[in-house]
Amino acid sequence: MAAQQIRPRTTVIVAISADGKIADRERSAARFSSPRDRAHLEAQIAQTDAALLGAGTLRAYHTSLPITNPEYINQRRDRGQPPQPVQIVCSASGNLDPAWRFFSQPFPRWLLTSPDKALRWQDTDAFDSIMTADYPFDWSKILQQLAALGIQRLAILGGGQLIGALMSQNLIDELWLTLCPLILGGENAPTAVEGAGFWAENAKSLQLLSVDPVGDEIFLHYRVQH
Numbered sequence: 001m002a003a004q005q006i007r008p009r010t011t012v013i014v015a016i017s018a019d020g021k022i023a024d025r026e027r028s029a030a031r032f033s034s035p036r037d038r039a040h041l042e043a044q045i046a047q048t049d050a051a052l053l054g055a056g057t058l059r060a061y062h063t064s065l066p067i068t069n070p071e072y073i074n075q076r077r078d079r080g081q082p083p084q085p086v087q088i089v090c091s092a093s094g095n096l097d098p099a100w101r102f103f104s105q106p107f108p109r110w111l112l113t114s115p116d117k118a119l120r121w122q123d124t125d126a127f128d129s130i131m132t133a134d135y136p137f138d139w140s141k142i143l144q145q146l147a148a149l150g151i152q153r154l155a156i157l158g159g160g161q162l163i164g165a166l167m168s169q170n171l172i173d174e175l176w177l178t179l180c181p182l183i184l185g186g187e188n189a190p191t192a193v194e195g196a197g198f199w200a201e202n203a204k205s206l207q208l209l210s211v212d213p214v215g216d217e218i219f220l221h222y223r224v225q226h
């Protein structure tokens with residue numbers, strides 16, 4: 001039997017509408033969750049060594065979420081972690097705009113892209129580190145490389161394409177879904193897990209770890225059963 005490969009523990013953290021959408025049909029920045037949910041997102045990211053986001057998510061928001069709560073920063077220091085997790089952008093095309101606010105936010109930035117697209121970024125100071133992988137990305141290998149770089153806990157911030165790719169390769173361990181009180185509807189609005197999807201008999205099954213209704217939102221914590 002092949003030895004189990006070492007990779008980071010992966011946790012998806014997303015807000016979904018009551019009909020399972022993560023954004024509207026224009027794939028605009030999703031800002032439908034409450035301040036309580038944004039605090040929850042920061043609390044979850046603060047537990048990790050790095051956060052991974054798809055280029056589509058960065059194109060929608062132009063930002064990511066730095067840790068600002070001093071309590072979390074102190075806890076990170078006590079655990080021997082740097083104040084901010086690394087923000088890793090995954091972009092096969094490398095087509096990102098260095099004028100976005102993301103590039104001046106106070107956290108380390110890494111880029112994961114294909115070798116030819118890395119050239120554009122190599123002589124800039126936009127990213128602290130550039131990882132390359134041939135397309136289609138072999139996520140199992142990429143996660144092993146992240147583990148070798150000291151990333152033990154990885155937050156997956158979305159969007160649906162990125163989560164779909166990782167889910168299809170059985171590389172997601174846990175999900176935090178915040179079920180928000182709205183319906184977005186429509187076939188063009190993305191769900192939390194895009195890509196080809198799974199047949200019912202091969203659906204990923206989940207174990208409910210906790211459920212916490214707060215106001216009109218419900219915080220759901222699941223473990224993926226591998």
Ligand SMILES: NC(=O)c1ccc[n+]([C@@H]2O[C@H](COP(=O)([O-])OP(=O)(O)OC[C@H]3O[C@@H](n4cnc5c(N)ncnc54)[C@H](OP(=O)(O)O)[C@@H]3O)[C@@H](O)[C@H]2O)c1
Nearest residue numbers: 015023027030054055056057092093158159160161162165
């Ligand atoms: N509700 C929430 O909590 C939440 C969270 C995050 C995002 N969102 C929403 O989700 C939408 C974006 O999601 P999305 O599914 O369209 O995009 P996404 O997954 O964020 O990004 C897709 C892009 O990321 C890169 N990428 C993703 N997976 C890849 C893979 N396996 N291999 C290589 N490259 C990969 C590619 O970049 P290139 O095109 O550069 O090659 C791809 O086009 C936005 O509307 C955003 O507001 C919502």
